[in-house]
Amino acid sequence: MERAPPAPIVGGSILKTPLVTTAAGRGAPGTAWARAGAGLRLLGAAVLAGLLAAGQATAREVAIGVFAWQGERAAIADWSPVIRDLNAALPEHRFRLDHYDAAGLRRAIAEHRVDLVITNPGYYVTMEAEFGLSRIATLAAPNVRSPDRAIGSVVIARADRADLPDLAALAGRRVAAVAPDAFGGWLIVAGELKRRGLDPESDLAVRFMGLPMNNIVDAVRRGDVDAGIVRTCLLEQLLDEEYVRPGDLRVVGARQEDGFPCATSTPLYPDWPIAVTRQTDPALAKAVARALLAMPDGQGLLSWTVPADYRPVHELYQGLGVGPYADLHRLTPEALARRFWPWLLGLVVLLIAGIVHTVRVEYQVHRRTAELRESLQARQLAEARMRENQEQMEHLSRLSVLGELSGSLAHEINQPLTTIGTYARSLLRRQDNRTLTPEALSQACTEIADEAERAGGIVQRIRHFARKRAAVREPVDLAAIAAEARRLVTGMLAHAPEIAIHDRSSPGRAVLADPQQIQQVLLNLVKNAIDAARGLPPARQAIEVDIEAAGSRVLVHVIDRGVGLDEAQRARLFEPFFTTKPDGLGLGLPICKTIIEAHGGRLWAEPNAGGAGMRFTFSLPCHELPA
Template sequence: MMAGAAAAEPPIRVGVLAYRGGDHANAVWEPTVRYLAERFPERGAVMLPLDLPGMDAAVRAGSVDFVLTNTGNYVELEARYGVTRIATLHGSRSAASGASVGSTLIVRADRGDLQALGDLKAKTVLAVDPDAFGGFQVAWGEMLRAGVDPYRDLKDLRFSGFPVDRVAFAVEEGTVDAGVLRACVLEELAAEGRLDPARFRVLGARRPAGFPCAVSTDLYPDWPLARLAATPEDLAKAVVVALFQMRDDHPAARAGGYEGWTVPLDYQPVHALFRELRIGPYRYLREVSLLDVAREHWEWLAAAALALLWWAVHSLRVEHLIKVRTAELREANRELLHEMAERHRAEETARERQKEMDHVARLSILGEMASSLAHELNQPLGAIANYARGCTRRLEAGAGRPEELAEATRAIAAQADRAAQIIARIRDFVRKRTVAVEPLALNEAVRGAVALCEGRARSDGVPLTLDLAEGLPPVMADRLQIEQVVLNLVKNALDAMEGRPAGGGVAVRTGRDAGGTVVLDVRDRGHGLSAEARDRLFTPFFTTKAAGMGLGLSICRSIVEAHGGHLQALENPGGGVTMRVSLPAAGGQGREDHAG
C-alpha cells in the first residue's frame, strides 16, 4: 500500500485495445503512455488495457480521456458516443498509401484443397471476435466479394476471443480449416518463435506496395487516437502536439512498432466496408425485404402455395370426386407426418447445438482459473519451502529432535495435500461443480492461516496479534477458500508494514456486528492507501507492489461474495488500513466451541 498526496488533477487516462491480451498491450503501448506522463509531469498518464466490450463500457462510463483502438472499433465508438479522432498512427509497416490494417486468412501449408477464398465454402473458420476489425470484419467483406458468406456458406464460423494467438494455434493443430488474423500477426508470432511460418499458407496472398506482410484483403487506415466528447479540447491539443513531437527513433515508437503520428487519415473506406456489411452505424440497413423473406422461408411458402392450390382444386371437385378427395386427404396426412418428423429433427439439432454452446462456456472459465492457479498455489508451496528450510537448518545445526522433525514433515505433507486440494477445486470449478460448503468455525480457519505468517512476522519484527471472539456462530463456507482469504489479507498487511517496524503491528480480530453478521478484521499500521489504490484496489492485475501479480484482493473479493459476504477496505484514523470481511452466520447452527 502506497501513501502520497493526491495530485491537483487526475492522471490522463488512455484506454488501449488489448487485442493480444494485457501483457502484449503493456509491452507495446506502456512506453507511449509513459512518454505522455513525462510530457505532462503535473498530471501523469495511466494506461487501461481493454478488450472490445471493456472499451465500449469505458467510453460509455467516461472512465477514460482518450482511446487508442482499432479502426473498426473507432468507427463504432464515433457513431455511438461521439468520440473524435485527433491523430492516426504511422506504423513502421505502413504501405505506401499510409494504410496498414488488413486481414490475413491462413491455412495449413499441407491443405492442398484450400487455394482461394472461394474454397472456404462448407469449411470451418475461426476468427477472434465478430467485432474485431482486422481480426474478422475486413476478412468478412473480402469473403463476400469472393462469393462466400461466412454466416451462410461455412460449415461452422467460430470465435476464439482475445488474444488472437489462439487462432493460429487452432489452425496449426487442425481443429479448424482456416483462421483470420490481423495483418502481420502471423509474422509477429514467427518472430517471437512461437510458431513455424513454413507450416502455414496465406489464402489469396497479396503484398501491397511498401507493406512487408502478406495479406488477403485491402488495407485500411491504422489505429487512431481519439478523445471523448467530455475531454477538454486544450488537453487534446496538448496531447496531439506531444505525440507529433515524438522522434521516430524514440523508445516508445520502437516498442509500439511505429514511426510516429500523423494527422487523422480518411476513414471513409471503413464506412464503405461497414455499409457493405450493414454493421456498426449502418446496422439499420438490415431491413428485411420480401425477397429476403422468400429466400429464408421458401420451403414454407412453397408448402403454403401447394396447400392453397390443393384446397382450390378440392373445393371445385369435392362434390364430384369423392375418391380423389380421399386420396388427397391421405397425401396431406403423409405431408403432415413428414413435417412433424422434420420439426422433431430440427428440435434435436437445436438441443445438440445448445449442449455444444454450454460446453464452450464452461471451457472459457479455464483462462480465468489458470490465472489464479499460480497465485493460490504460492501459499502452500511457500509453506512447504519454509518447513523444509527449517528442517535443513536444524539438521545442519545438529539441533533437530526427531519429534520436531516428524512434526515438520507432517506439516509439509499437510501443505502438499492442501496444494492438491487447490488443484482439485480449480478442476471442479472448470467442470462447473458446486463448491461443497459446511458449517465452519471461523476462528479455527483464522488460526490455521495466521500460523503460516507468524515466521515472517517474527523475522520482520512486526507484532502479529490475534483477538478472536468467543462463542461465534459457525458460517456456511468452504474452509480452504476462507483460509486463503485470511492468508492473503494477513500477508498484504505484513507487506504494508515493511520499512515501518516501529509503526505498530498487525492485528487480526473476529467478532459480530450489530446485525449478527460474523466479522473478520485484519488491521495494519502501514502507509495507507493512495487515491488511485482506493479506486482500483479490487481490480484484477492492479498492484502497488513491484513484484505483485495484482490478483490477491480480486480473488479474495470473489471468494467472499460467493459465500454471500462482503470485503471492504477501511482507513484507520491513526494510519494504515483495516480489511473487513463480513460473512452471514449459518442459520439454525449452534455456537462454536472456543478453546482460548
C-alpha cells in the first residue's frame, strides 16, 4: 500500500521537517540532528527578531518583498535568517519580510510598498524591464561551485519508459509542468526544446498542474503523463526523504554539469538575486549590499556574492518571446503601433511620398510615351515616304535606261517585224503565182513564229525590267542575274559588245537580295561600260563581269577598257546629279550605291589594274544554304 506523501516542498524546506537548503530549492541530504538544529535556529531567529523589533521601535522600517512561490510558511523558513542578519548588521534600520505571490509582488513594486525584492531570475528580468529594478547581490549556495550556474530543470519519467531517451523524444508526448510562467518548472525546458527545433506550444501536449511540484512527480508515477518538469535537485531530495524509491523514476536527457551536485536535463542559469527599486535610497542600497556580501560562507547557511550576469536569462526569454520580450511573441497590431508608432508614422509618410512619386513618374512616363509614339509614327511615315520616293527613283532610273536604249530597242523590234512582213508577202506572191508548196508554207510559218517569239521575248524582258513592284529579299544566283542582264542588253542593242561572265563564287553559298534591284545595278554598270567604250576599237569595247567569293561576302566586278575617269571625277562619281555624259541625269550611280548599301554591301570604283578603263565593284553578304 502506497504511503501518504510528505508535506509540500518549499525552496528546499519541508514545512514539517525543514532541511538545510537555499531559496533556489537545492537541498543536501541532512541527518535528524541537522534537522533538529535547523528547527532550533528557526525558533531562535523568531525570538531574536522579536527582541530586535522591540529595541528598534524608532528605527526606519525597510520592507523586503520576497516571491513566496511555495507559500508564507516556506518563505519565513527560508528568508528569516537573512532578515535577522540584516537587522544585526544595520541596527539603524528595521527590516521586515513581506511575502507575495507573483501578481502581489508586482503590485507592491508598482505601488512603492517595498524597498528590496528577492525573487527568482525569471521574475527578476521581467520586473527589471518593467519597473527598473537593480540587482545588488546574487545568492551563493554552499553546495554549488558558481552562482552563475545554479538553477536548472529536470525532466523525469518512469524508469520503464525507454522510449524517452532525450528531450527530442518529448514531441507529441503528454508533459506535466508547473505553470506557463514558471522559470524552473517550464520555461527553461521550453527554451531547450526550441533550440532543438521543437515548438513547445504545439509539439507537446503540456498539462500545467501548479504547485507544489510533488503533484507533477505523482502524475508521472501514476502514468497520467509521459514526463514531468521539476526543478533541479528535487529528485535527489525526494530520494533522501524516501518519498521516491530508487529505480522508480529516471532523468530524460540527463547531463552532468561540472561543479553541480544534482542531475539536470538543461543548461544552468544564475541563482536568485536581491534587487533594489527605483525609490530606494542609494545609501541604503549600498549598506545592504555591503552587509550581504559580509555574511559568512559555509555551515549550510545562506550567503551572497556580487551580482551575477543574467544575460542567459534574457536570451532565454527573448528566444521564447515571454516576459519583457512578450511583444516579440505577440505581434498584434496594437502592440506594434504602441511600440513602433514613430517608425510606422515615418513609414506611412514614406509610403505616401512613394505613391505621389509613382503617380508623378507614371504621368510623365505616359506623357513621354505618347510623345515618343507620335515621334515614332512621324518617323515611320517619313521612312515610308522615303522608301516610296526611293522606289520611285529606282523606277525612273530603269525607265531612264530604257529611254537611253529606246533607239536601239526600236531597231531590234523592227528587225523581226520586217522579217515577218517579208515572209508574209512572199507567201502571198507564191499563192498568186500558184507556186506555193507545202514545204515552202511550213518553212515560212516557222520563220514567222521564230521572229515573233524573238520580238515577244524582247518586249517581255523590257516589261519585267520596267515594272514597278515592292522590294523582296530571296536567295539569288548572281551569275543568272548577270546573264539575264546580258540578254536584255544584247536584245536591245543592234551591235552589242561582247559581255563575258566569269563565275568563281563558292558553290553552296547564296546572296539574299532583291533580284530586280541587283539586275538594275548590273544593267546600269554595263550600260556605263558600253558608253565609256563607244567609238573605240571592238577589242576595247569588250566587257567582263567577274563574280568571286571573298570570305563571307561575294564581289561582283564590271570591267571595261574605255576612256576611264580622272581622280577628280572619281571623287564625285557617286554624288547625285554629277555626270560625265552630255545627256545624263547623274542619278544612276547614286541609286545603285543606295541599293547596294541597303543590302548590307558596298559599291566603289577604281582604275582598271590591267590598263585603260575602270573597274566597278560591289560586295554583298552571302549565306550558307541549308543542306
